Amino acid sequence: MAAHPSPASCTAPTVGVEEELFVVDDATGELSAVADEVIAVAVHGHDDQIEPELSQAQVETGSAVCATLVDLSASLTSLRRRLDRAARSRSARVLATGTHPSSSWERAGGVTEKAAYLKLADDYGHLTDEQVVSGCHVHVGVPDPGLAIQVMNRVRLDVPVLLALSANSPFWGGIDTRYASYRTEVFHRWPTTGLPEPFASRSDYDELVATMRSIDAIDAPARLYWDLRPSARYPTLELRVADVPMTVEESVTVAGLFRALVVEATAQVEAGQPTPSVRPEILRAALWRSARYGLEGDLLDVRAPASRPARDVLDALVDRLSPHLDALGDVDDVCAGVARVVAEGTGAERQRRAFARRGRLTDVTDAIAAATVP
Secondary structure, X not given: OOOOOOHHHOOOOOEEEEEEEEXXXXXXXXXXXXXXXXXXXXXXXXXOEEEEOOEOOEEEEEOOXXXXXXXXXXXXXXXXXXXXXXXXXXXXXXXXXXXXXXXXHHHHOOXXXXXXXXXXXXXXXXHHHOOOOOEEEEEEEOOOHHXXXXXXXXXHHHHHHHHXXXXXXXEEOOEEOOOOEHHHHHHOOOOOOOOOOOOOOHHHHHHHHHHHHHOOOOOOHHHOOOOEEEOOOOOEEEEEEEEOXXXXXXXXXXXXXXXXXXXXXXXXXXXXXXXXXXXXXXXXXXXXXXXXXXXXXXXXXXXXXXXXXXXXXXXXXXXXXXXXXXXXXOHHHHHHHHHHHHHHOOXXXXXXXXXXXXXXXXXXXXXXXXXXXX
């Protein structure tokens, strides 16, 4: 039997976060198709990014490449504040939510005039029109392409728990969907979403990408919209499952847990431990359960497999990762972030509480806006 890997043997990888944010009218809170104007006047940092997104009412930010969660928090905070100032100069605000509480996709101004996005609209039709959802993508440095695949094979089992923790999209088109992350349901309609099956090697992955391109299923590796993938742009493993969280602290917490998962999996690969086998049907069920309930109700422990209270599943994950979090210097920040979500509820729960006070979706939008900018 392989020896249990030591957390101390793992070097801390870099971490970065991309956040998709909605641009809304400052007076009404409805989607406002002025993202290009906001981007044009925003103060751009030398080590981060502010870019257009799929719809004209969205902006994507990219943090600096960070060594610590403290640095990551500072970078995301700076980005949100700069975007807020730019948006207010155009009578707008930015919102960190997976779906807009009340605005229809029709208010998003259509697809951004960018060649790649226009091709998506041409290929996927109305599916592209309705894709007015915002996610959070976490990049953790894994420079070895072969190792990235082996790490992905292991980390995929815990991705549903990170979705549950980040759930922040209960409303769609002015109705309560009864989902914690309805963004996931909208996004998973695309044919290249979900969690990939394990790969035997990097060449196995590369062969699939080549085949998908040869049959015109994708036009570039970036069109593999999996919830977890080797990044098409950077030497990283990229987590894509999360709703954009309402607060910077939550984004950092998800990033910290994901980095610890990558460190744990790297140690397992180096120790020669076998990759756990879980049926794809179980993983799909786990993702759906996380999207439906967030941290309310039960989640699936896919390794058992068993249905267990969501907070028990989350606690078990944090406990398991604690040695790695400690070795990375992240244990206090991550545990505090998890504890706050457990105490105050996910973004979805907080959105519903804001609505319950007076039954007004404008109160939900105001609550999100207040939490978006630290």
